[in-house]
Amino acid sequence: DGAERVRVEYEPLPAATTIDAALAPDAPLVWPTGTPGETGEAAAHGADVAGEKGSDRPTNVARSTQFKRGDVAAGFAEADVVIERTFTTPMVHQSYLETHGMLVQPDPLTGGATVWTSTQAPFYVREEVAKVLGVPETAVRVVATRPGGAFGGKFLLYELLIALAARQMNRPVRLVLTRNEDLLAANPAPAARFVMRLGAKQDGTLTALSANITFDVGCYPSPHGISAVLLGSYYQIPNLDVRYTEVMTFKVSTGAYRAPGAPQATFALESMMDELARKLAIDPLELRLRHASRPGDPMVHKRPWPSMGLPDVLARLQAHPAWQQRDKIRAKGRGIGIAVGGWPGGVEPTAASCQLHRDGTLQVHIGAVDLTGTPTGLALIAAEAFGVSADKVRVVTGDTSTAAFAGATGGSKITYMLGPSVIAAAQDARQQVLAIAAEELEADPADMEIVDGRVQVRGVPDRALSLTEIAAKTMQFGGKYAPVVGNGRYANTKASPGFCAQLAEVSVDQETGEVTVHRLVLVQDVGRAINPLTLTGQLHGGAMQGIGWALYEQMVHSEEGQLLTGTWMDYTVPHFVHAVPEIETIIVEVPSEQGPFGARGAGEPPVIATAAAVANAIADCTGARLTALPMTPARVLAALETNVETD
Template sequence: GARMTIGQRIPMRDGRLKVTGQLKFGADLRLPDLLHARLVLSPYAHGRIRAIRTERARAVPGVAAVLTAADLPWFQREPESHARALLAWERVVYYGQPVAVVLAENEAAAADGATQVEVDIDPLPVLIDPLQAMSEDAPWIWPGGRPGVRADAGAHAADIGGSEGGPSARSGNIADRAHYKRGDVTQGFREADLILEFTYRTSSVHQAYIEPHTAAAALDPATETLTLWTSTQDPFGVREEVADFLGWPENRIRVIPTPVGGGFGGKFTLLEPLVAALAVHSRRPVRLTLARQEEFLIGTPAHAAIITLKTGARRDGTLTALQARLIFDAGAFPGAPHRIAAHLLGSFYRFPHYEIEAVEVLTNKPGVGAYRAPGAPQALFALESQMDEMARQLGLDPLEFRLRNAMEEGDELPNGKRYGPIGLRACLEALREHPLWRERRKGPGEGIGLAVGGWHGGLEPAAAMCHVDRDGVVRIYTGAVDLQGTHTAMAQLAATILGVPVEQVRILQGDTDMAPYAGAAGGSKTIYTVGLAVQRAAEEARQQILRIASECLEVAPEDLEIRDGRIYVRGVPEPRMSLGEVAGLSQRFGGKFEPVVGRGSSAQTEQAPGFAAMLVRVRVDPETGHVTVREAVIAQDVGRAINPLLIEGQMHGGAAQGLGWGLWEALRYDENGVALTASFVDYALPIASEVPPIEAHIVEVPSPHGPFGARGVGEPPVVPGAAAVANAIRDALGVRITELPITAERIWNAFTAHLIEETRFQYEFGS
């Protein structure tokens, strides 16, 4: 059979260029006659724009224009999304919202000009706390009605339903509600021997990619078509959004994706509508690259959540009921992943009775965006902390308690669908055998914590093409952006099917004019959807090759096989023809064979949920509350590992980001809505010296629908990190921390309160 390249540890195709700094990114693009754009940001989180004075800025040498929404008619309306509010019209709704843009011949002049724009704003009341924003008497952030919904959360996961919702469910600043119910929770709590209730809080976190947003646009005066070059995860989505924004047909817009220097869900559509409008207005090419501070102020982070869980269990560890209330802070525009989070709460363990309610609340903060498994780190921090606490209070092993209640194939989800084959139990079983869990050796002040996470996986139709050339090179045409090595994995798929060395496969990523449709690179769906299209395109090309060879060799196609780019008759040791020779017969004057072109499409309708389980050992200094993560182990079900090397990279990166959620990261705002964490000095990220050695265990429970059984990989590993750390701290100190990030101060306060309570108890009741 074919030499299997599937399962081989092949380095990422553009990895060397990336680490040596040779890859050309969007900001490296040289366009003739280019204007550089710089934003002028609002110093208020909420207010009416009285005046924007631009005379001094226009006088700066090199400045070509200073524009506001008054100059660009597309912005003169209530915006329905964060991306369409990148020039404020009449009022600002978050701190840092752009109010003007300076266009100049060079970046320095643009920056100088921006400092000279004077903005006069009448402050309005600011809503920062979602609980306050929800109250009946809170002023409405959008008095004129409700803005539209961002597509990002939906692009990450298929719609998960849930009754209620839509514009009718809006009241005040509540933009959306979701509700899932099964059985009778009152009855469930009556049957419980233990009932626990906690409120968990997660912070707002930024995707913190290395490359800031960058986009350029140029109008072709001959055809009146617009070309955009942008660092995006979703070129076809950008084309649709910009066309809709400008009121143009999509065929007048071409989107050329540039390499993405980190996305994590934060690079869908942001700068592109503004940059498109600037290029159309000025009739010159325009580029806008955000400075790091702007990135923190106007990017689309994951916003905070408040999740209250009440759960019941019997003494033997059987779950009886779950009652959950989720409040997601969406910032100034709807699009929070509250529905995904609510659905996930009912998708891990068998609660016979549950009621889950989720609301999305608008506040005066930048709009929310997708961040690696949107909604899942928040939901699972709450659920896994709760499961851990129940196990401890019932005196049960936390891993066995989870195994006893874990959902599996055939179990019904809150949206009424049923699970196919899933690897939740397999991931837990992989950790059960690990020495860190089996022996649980702990030094002084140390604790060991466990948590699971998962992601149901996105769905989107996709197509791909496969050409075979005269020299035997296989060319795959795709519209999918490669964020994390998916092109390398696609090459492995095609090489395995066509029986050629992987070096002989070229992946050609086209722009929106040249490439077959592929959805956004997000939601852990690229290999599951586009990979399947690539597999089918390669299979069709293989059939064409074998048909031509069988005619030339006068052997039935099923008696032929392809190995190392050569065609053999089964059972005969010598090759008869090469792949290139066969393809060449279809590419020459007077040839009688059709050119070898395989076409493949997919429209997956069943999700392929991926699960991960994580184990951490921490040391806590009781005097300072400082936490050191000593080691981490993560087991993840990937269906079928097409490239274990790149999968381990995803697992390491996800685990590190999960620890970031748990211990360090938070965007903070003062009571006036001013961002206090607008630089890497103030926004704490996990650094190399703080991320422990991470041991990755790949689990394979094949998906019936993915290429060769593969599932999505990118999202699951981020999900369990925060809960695993919280559970390890509980193991070390005996205190339950319910708020992220778990800072030294929070630990010290909780531990001190715990000691005072213990001392009081001993004093009153005797030890």
């Protein structure tokens, strides 16, 4: 083979592979000619922050931002207790079951292509592929296949290269990454460091918070400034100084992973709140409730919190038997820890269509991807809006040639943003059906109703037409009615935050350092539970991913930036033997002002607070505070030996 005859000699170049190395004055630059633009993943999740800016000259700092309130120096001066800690979190991979895969079929007539890919964002892929091919977007068709898991990691990665290769070869080209390739060259969550100070008076009044946040985002910009916003906004603190810096290093590019930036920030903040409560001998849940932000309170960037349920989930957790009986649990040698985490929610414009078929069923076309049970939830919404049972609704997803635009599936926004479009489309179709039936039955459309698949005159059930009869009248020669196709769109710009309070019950093996999580309690505000069964699955899945953050997962690199954890033998993820014996979910419904039937996004919050809750439970059990994720047995043993914080 020709490849066997090729000999390559490599000359290693200097590489900055850590935050400190990349920030050194003489550090080699990842991009000597200037920082490239970031991808749209953060914006699609609602994780970007207005006001972030990069440097005017080449540097490894991609962007930085700062939020201030009050007088921080004065706030710390009046504090009776000041906690100072540094927290670190590693790069963490999304660990979806199916790796990145795609197939591109070139179209020699238009110069475009058809792309089958496991993406969360088919319209985003279409836009970018059209750009690199130099063709109109209509010349590119993207079909989003079932992704096999994504969690923020499957927006746009290799589709552009495969599209170019397919056109160059004039042949279909397929790429399916191996697990090793996906770990080596996808886009995991970035590593981070939080240098924190938190001050309070003896009675528990918070006086000041300062945080210096630095994210190691690898070789491309990856905005995670939302971590700074959340860290400074969960609680009402009069004096704040929160700084965020995004640093590029000579490692793989990073991207979004379920609530990008929030698990890291929450681990740091909620650990600090817990330790402060213990120093002051104050109930840690009472301390949180006392200072928890409420709707209308200012966030760190001065915008008000919209409708949300942070105090509500804390109050429900406070009443839980596990918290009320925590002394009995401690008597068994176990620890109890709590934490709360939230996500602001994403927003994007959406549209949907709803068509009545000859068999009396509805078909809803959406541009979003079936990632988290999307079709099931939207079928329930369409059925409610139109007036039929959910088994009469079919939802077709993720084909840019047949569906109206929808943003990326991610950021806890699909039900919230696409649901209203589906409602509008279903109601439009319903009005068309009622109008046809009214004309046929010589009645007023206002007097018509849909009952059990029939359109009847209210109060006169014998005067009725079935949906199949109405559909047939729109699809026959000489018919006077157009086919029933309802359209809906929605472009609300007001987000709908979701919060989840968690309680972890753990034990620690004092000889091995192994941590066992015996129970997790999740209390989450979802606005309105559209589909309680799939919602519970979301909460369970998020909790287990949170256990991965807490105890197992980390991407380890050599000093040269080479990945040392390139297989699932080395990169440890929670699996069946690590399953928590008991995960209890409690649904709180604080209705969203704009969400469909009051629903708000639910996908992000379950993963956010788990690591902090586990860390607080370990501290409750052993007295040792861990400040680095994951909390491996080696780190736990080191903390037990010194009985102090360890990193």
